[in-house]
Amino acid sequence: MGRKPCCDKVGLKRGPWTIEEDHKLINFIFNNGTIPCWRNVPKLAGLLRCGKSCRLRWINYLRPDLKRGTFTESEEEQIILLHSRLGNRWSKIASHFPGRTDNEIKNNWNTKIKKKLKLLGLDPVTHKPVEDAGKADGNKKQEESSETKSEDVVEEIQVSLDETNDFLKDYEMLCKSLELDYSYTSSFSMEESNNPSMAEEEDSLKQWVDCVDSFLSWDDNFIPPEEENSFPPPE
DNA sequence: AAACTGGACAACCGCAGCCTC
DNA sequence: TGAGGCTGCGGTTGTCCAGTT
Numbered sequence: 001m002g003r004k005p006c007c008d009k010v011g012l013k014r015g016p017w018t019i020e021e022d023h024k025l026i027n028f029i030f031n032n033g034t035i036p037c038w039r040n041v042p043k044l045a046g047l048l049r050c051g052k053s054c055r056l057r058w059i060n061y062l063r064p065d066l067k068r069g070t071f072t073e074s075e076e077e078q079i080i081l082l083h084s085r086l087g088n089r090w091s092k093i094a095s096h097f098p099g100r101t102d103n104e105i106k107n108n109w110n111t112k113i114k115k116k117l118k119l120l121g122l123d124p125v126t127h128k129p130v131e132d133a134g135k136a137d138g139n140k141k142q143e144e145s146s147e148t149k150s151e152d153v154v155e156e157i158q159v160s161l162d163e164t165n166d167f168l169k170d171y172e173m174l175c176k177s178l179e180l181d182y183s184y185t186s187s188f189s190m191e192e193s194n195n196p197s198m199a200e201e202e203d204s205l206k207q208w209v210d211c212v213d214s215f216l217s218w219d220d221n222f223i224p225p226e227e228e229n230s231f232p233p234p235e
Numbered sequence: 236a237a238a239c240t241g242g243a244c245a246a247c248c249g250c251a252g253c254c255t256c
Numbered sequence: 257t258g259a260g261g262c263t264g265c266g267g268t269t270g271t272c273c274a275g276t277t
Contacts, residue, residue, distance in 0.1 A: 014247075016270095016271075052262095052263085056247085057246085088267085103245080110267095
Protein backbone atom coordinates (compact mmCIF):
# COMPACT_ATOMS: atom_id res chain seq x y z
CA MET A 1 0.00 0.00 0.00
CA GLY A 2 1.17 3.46 -0.82
CA ARG A 3 4.41 4.44 -2.30
CA LYS A 4 7.64 5.01 -0.52
CA PRO A 5 8.66 8.66 -0.43
CA CYS A 6 10.95 9.71 -3.25
CA CYS A 7 13.76 10.00 -0.78
CA ASP A 8 14.52 9.42 2.82
CA LYS A 9 13.65 12.81 4.25
CA VAL A 10 15.29 12.16 7.60
CA GLY A 11 18.38 14.31 7.91
CA LEU A 12 17.82 16.09 4.64
CA LYS A 13 18.16 19.82 4.42
CA ARG A 14 15.23 21.94 3.31
CA GLY A 15 14.59 25.59 2.58
CA PRO A 16 16.69 28.06 0.63
CA TRP A 17 19.84 26.82 -1.06
CA THR A 18 23.20 28.13 0.07
CA ILE A 19 25.92 29.30 -2.29
CA GLU A 20 28.02 26.32 -1.28
CA GLU A 21 25.24 23.91 -2.21
CA ASP A 22 24.75 25.66 -5.53
CA HIS A 23 28.43 25.34 -6.31
CA LYS A 24 28.48 21.66 -5.41
CA LEU A 25 25.56 21.00 -7.70
CA ILE A 26 26.98 23.05 -10.56
CA ASN A 27 30.33 21.34 -10.29
CA PHE A 28 28.76 17.91 -10.15
CA ILE A 29 26.72 18.53 -13.28
CA PHE A 30 29.70 19.98 -15.13
CA ASN A 31 31.85 17.03 -14.15
CA ASN A 32 29.26 14.47 -15.12
CA GLY A 33 27.41 16.00 -18.04
CA THR A 34 24.11 14.19 -18.33
CA ILE A 35 22.01 13.36 -15.28
CA PRO A 36 20.47 9.92 -15.86
CA CYS A 37 19.16 9.66 -12.33
CA TRP A 38 18.53 12.70 -10.14
CA ARG A 39 17.97 10.44 -7.18
CA ASN A 40 21.69 9.72 -7.02
CA VAL A 41 22.80 13.30 -7.47
CA PRO A 42 22.69 14.45 -3.84
CA LYS A 43 24.75 11.51 -2.65
CA LEU A 44 27.33 11.81 -5.42
CA ALA A 45 27.51 15.59 -5.20
CA GLY A 46 27.76 15.56 -1.44
CA LEU A 47 24.49 17.36 -0.86
CA LEU A 48 22.01 16.80 1.94
CA ARG A 49 19.06 17.36 -0.36
CA CYS A 50 16.65 15.05 -2.11
CA GLY A 51 17.10 14.48 -5.83
CA LYS A 52 13.90 16.21 -6.59
CA SER A 53 15.08 19.36 -4.87
CA CYS A 54 18.37 19.26 -6.80
CA ARG A 55 16.57 18.89 -10.10
CA LEU A 56 14.30 21.80 -9.30
CA ARG A 57 17.17 23.99 -8.22
CA TRP A 58 19.06 23.25 -11.44
CA ILE A 59 16.10 23.74 -13.73
CA ASN A 60 14.68 26.84 -12.10
CA TYR A 61 17.79 28.67 -11.02
CA LEU A 62 21.20 27.30 -12.00
CA ARG A 63 20.77 26.27 -15.62
CA PRO A 64 23.17 28.24 -17.84
CA ASP A 65 20.58 29.12 -20.44
CA LEU A 66 18.29 30.90 -18.03
CA LYS A 67 17.33 34.39 -19.06
CA ARG A 68 16.24 35.80 -15.69
CA GLY A 69 14.94 39.30 -15.16
CA THR A 70 11.49 40.72 -15.60
CA PHE A 71 9.20 39.74 -18.45
CA THR A 72 8.85 42.16 -21.33
CA GLU A 73 5.50 43.44 -22.50
CA SER A 74 5.58 41.23 -25.58
CA GLU A 75 6.56 38.19 -23.54
CA GLU A 76 3.57 38.76 -21.29
CA GLU A 77 1.29 39.10 -24.29
CA GLN A 78 2.62 35.85 -25.72
CA ILE A 79 2.08 34.13 -22.39
CA ILE A 80 -1.52 35.30 -22.34
CA LEU A 81 -2.03 34.06 -25.86
CA LEU A 82 -0.46 30.69 -25.18
CA HIS A 83 -2.41 30.34 -21.95
CA SER A 84 -5.63 30.92 -23.83
CA ARG A 85 -4.72 27.98 -26.04
CA LEU A 86 -2.98 25.67 -23.60
CA GLY A 87 -4.45 26.51 -20.23
CA ASN A 88 -2.31 25.97 -17.14
CA ARG A 89 0.19 23.76 -18.95
CA TRP A 90 3.11 25.89 -17.84
CA SER A 91 5.81 23.60 -19.12
CA LYS A 92 4.32 23.71 -22.61
CA ILE A 93 4.06 27.48 -22.40
CA ALA A 94 7.62 27.74 -21.11
CA SER A 95 8.90 25.72 -24.06
CA HIS A 96 8.09 28.71 -26.27
CA PHE A 97 10.29 31.05 -24.23
CA PRO A 98 14.05 30.57 -24.46
CA GLY A 99 15.58 30.84 -21.01
CA ARG A 100 12.32 30.98 -19.10
CA THR A 101 11.13 28.28 -16.72
CA ASP A 102 7.63 27.01 -16.15
CA ASN A 103 7.88 28.08 -12.53
CA GLU A 104 8.89 31.60 -13.53
CA ILE A 105 6.03 31.89 -15.98
CA LYS A 106 3.57 30.45 -13.49
CA ASN A 107 4.67 32.92 -10.84
CA ASN A 108 4.43 35.79 -13.29
CA TRP A 109 0.97 34.68 -14.29
CA ASN A 110 -0.27 34.44 -10.73
CA THR A 111 1.21 37.71 -9.54
CA LYS A 112 0.97 40.02 -12.53
CA ILE A 113 -0.82 38.80 -15.62
CA LYS A 114 -3.96 37.66 -13.81
CA LYS A 115 -4.41 41.16 -12.44
CA LYS A 116 -3.68 42.67 -15.81
CA LEU A 117 -6.40 40.57 -17.45
CA LYS A 118 -8.89 41.42 -14.75
CA LEU A 119 -8.18 45.10 -15.29
CA LEU A 120 -8.89 44.57 -18.97
CA GLY A 121 -12.19 42.94 -18.07
CA LEU A 122 -11.06 39.47 -19.11
CA ASP A 123 -11.51 36.31 -17.14
CA PRO A 124 -8.02 34.85 -16.53
CA VAL A 125 -9.36 31.31 -16.86
CA THR A 126 -11.57 31.54 -19.94
CA HIS A 127 -9.93 34.61 -21.50
CA LYS A 128 -13.40 35.89 -22.29
CA PRO A 129 -14.89 39.23 -21.26
CA VAL A 130 -16.34 38.96 -17.80
CA GLU A 131 -19.78 40.33 -18.68
CA ASP A 132 -21.47 37.50 -16.82
CA ALA A 133 -19.15 37.86 -13.93
CA GLY A 134 -19.92 41.56 -13.98
CA LYS A 135 -23.63 40.82 -13.85
CA ALA A 136 -23.11 38.36 -11.06
CA ASP A 137 -21.06 40.92 -9.28
CA GLY A 138 -23.83 43.42 -9.86
CA ASN A 139 -26.39 41.04 -8.38
CA LYS A 140 -24.18 40.51 -5.41
CA LYS A 141 -23.97 44.22 -4.93
CA GLN A 142 -27.73 44.42 -5.21
CA GLU A 143 -28.03 41.88 -2.48
CA GLU A 144 -25.71 43.85 -0.32
CA SER A 145 -27.49 47.06 -1.05
CA SER A 146 -30.73 47.83 -2.81
CA GLU A 147 -29.02 50.71 -4.60
CA THR A 148 -28.77 50.14 -8.38
CA LYS A 149 -25.51 50.37 -10.29
CA SER A 150 -24.43 53.92 -10.90
CA GLU A 151 -23.85 55.22 -14.43
CA ASP A 152 -20.17 55.43 -13.58
CA VAL A 153 -19.99 51.68 -13.15
CA VAL A 154 -21.75 51.07 -16.48
CA GLU A 155 -19.34 53.42 -18.18
CA GLU A 156 -16.40 51.65 -16.59
CA ILE A 157 -17.59 48.30 -17.92
CA GLN A 158 -18.05 49.79 -21.40
CA VAL A 159 -14.48 51.13 -21.39
CA SER A 160 -13.33 47.78 -20.20
CA LEU A 161 -15.05 46.02 -23.08
CA ASP A 162 -13.59 48.45 -25.62
CA GLU A 163 -10.15 47.71 -24.26
CA THR A 164 -10.95 44.03 -24.48
CA ASN A 165 -11.80 44.32 -28.15
CA ASP A 166 -8.50 46.06 -28.83
CA PHE A 167 -6.77 43.41 -26.85
CA LEU A 168 -8.41 40.62 -28.87
CA LYS A 169 -7.27 42.27 -32.07
CA ASP A 170 -3.72 42.22 -30.73
CA TYR A 171 -4.28 38.53 -30.01
CA GLU A 172 -5.00 37.83 -33.65
CA MET A 173 -1.86 39.60 -34.74
CA LEU A 174 0.19 37.73 -32.18
CA CYS A 175 -1.29 34.45 -33.38
CA LYS A 176 -0.14 35.10 -36.87
CA SER A 177 3.33 36.09 -35.86
CA LEU A 178 3.72 33.16 -33.49
CA GLU A 179 2.74 30.65 -36.14
CA LEU A 180 5.91 31.67 -37.92
CA ASP A 181 8.07 31.46 -34.88
CA TYR A 182 7.23 28.28 -33.02
CA SER A 183 10.38 26.35 -33.73
CA TYR A 184 12.35 27.14 -30.63
CA THR A 185 14.79 24.58 -29.36
CA SER A 186 16.91 25.11 -26.28
CA SER A 187 20.26 26.68 -27.00
CA PHE A 188 21.88 24.55 -24.34
CA SER A 189 21.57 20.86 -23.81
CA MET A 190 23.73 18.49 -21.82
CA GLU A 191 22.99 15.79 -24.36
CA GLU A 192 24.72 17.89 -26.99
CA SER A 193 28.01 17.89 -25.14
CA ASN A 194 29.46 15.30 -27.52
CA ASN A 195 29.03 17.38 -30.62
CA PRO A 196 32.00 18.60 -32.68
CA SER A 197 31.78 22.11 -31.27
CA MET A 198 32.66 20.87 -27.80
CA ALA A 199 35.48 23.39 -27.48
CA GLU A 200 33.14 26.27 -28.17
CA GLU A 201 30.67 24.82 -25.73
CA GLU A 202 33.37 24.64 -23.08
CA ASP A 203 34.30 28.25 -23.69
CA SER A 204 30.75 29.39 -23.32
CA LEU A 205 30.31 27.26 -20.22
CA LYS A 206 33.46 28.71 -18.76
CA GLN A 207 32.11 32.18 -19.35
CA TRP A 208 28.91 31.13 -17.72
CA VAL A 209 30.71 29.80 -14.64
CA ASP A 210 32.40 33.18 -14.28
CA CYS A 211 29.03 34.80 -14.67
CA VAL A 212 27.44 32.51 -12.08
CA ASP A 213 30.31 33.13 -9.73
CA SER A 214 29.70 36.83 -9.98
CA PHE A 215 25.99 36.73 -9.41
CA LEU A 216 26.25 34.20 -6.62
CA SER A 217 28.66 36.67 -5.07
CA TRP A 218 30.80 34.24 -3.12
CA ASP A 219 31.12 35.17 0.46
CA ASP A 220 34.63 35.34 1.80
CA ASN A 221 34.23 32.37 4.08
CA PHE A 222 33.35 29.90 1.40
CA ILE A 223 36.12 28.03 -0.35
CA PRO A 224 35.00 26.62 -3.69
CA PRO A 225 35.69 22.93 -4.40
CA GLU A 226 39.05 21.96 -5.89
CA GLU A 227 39.70 24.10 -8.92
CA GLU A 228 41.19 21.18 -10.85
CA ASN A 229 37.89 19.32 -10.60
CA SER A 230 35.70 22.19 -11.52
CA PHE A 231 36.54 22.38 -15.22
CA PRO A 232 36.68 21.11 -17.90
CA PRO A 233 34.25 18.20 -17.84
CA PRO A 234 35.78 14.76 -18.36
CA GLU A 235 35.60 13.34 -21.89
C1' DA B 236 12.28 53.32 14.18
C1' DA B 237 9.15 49.68 14.48
C1' DA B 238 5.21 47.22 12.90
C1' DC B 239 2.46 45.97 9.24
C1' DT B 240 1.28 44.73 4.46
C1' DG B 241 1.60 43.10 -0.04
C1' DG B 242 4.31 41.66 -4.03
C1' DA B 243 7.68 38.66 -6.02
C1' DC B 244 9.74 34.50 -6.38
C1' DA B 245 12.00 30.27 -4.57
C1' DA B 246 10.93 25.91 -2.88
C1' DC B 247 7.99 22.10 -1.47
C1' DC B 248 4.19 18.71 -1.97
C1' DG B 249 1.52 15.42 -4.10
C1' DC B 250 -0.21 13.46 -8.20
C1' DA B 251 0.03 11.61 -13.04
C1' DG B 252 2.28 9.26 -16.45
C1' DC B 253 5.94 6.66 -18.23
C1' DC B 254 9.16 2.97 -17.81
C1' DT B 255 11.13 -1.25 -16.07
C1' DC B 256 11.03 -5.62 -14.02
C1' DT C 257 -0.08 -7.52 -16.57
C1' DG C 258 0.50 -5.15 -12.56
C1' DA C 259 3.42 -3.22 -8.99
C1' DG C 260 6.91 -0.13 -7.95
C1' DG C 261 10.39 3.48 -9.10
C1' DC C 262 11.42 7.79 -11.18
C1' DT C 263 10.67 12.14 -13.43
C1' DG C 264 7.93 15.95 -14.69
C1' DC C 265 4.23 18.94 -13.78
C1' DG C 266 0.99 22.05 -11.54
C1' DG C 267 -0.78 23.87 -7.24
C1' DT C 268 0.41 25.76 -3.05
C1' DT C 269 3.17 27.51 0.63
C1' DG C 270 7.08 29.91 2.67
C1' DT C 271 10.32 33.53 2.77
C1' DC C 272 12.34 37.75 1.70
C1' DC C 273 12.10 42.52 0.89
C1' DA C 274 10.39 47.02 -0.24
C1' DG C 275 6.87 50.26 0.60
C1' DT C 276 3.55 52.18 3.79
C1' DT C 277 1.59 53.49 8.14
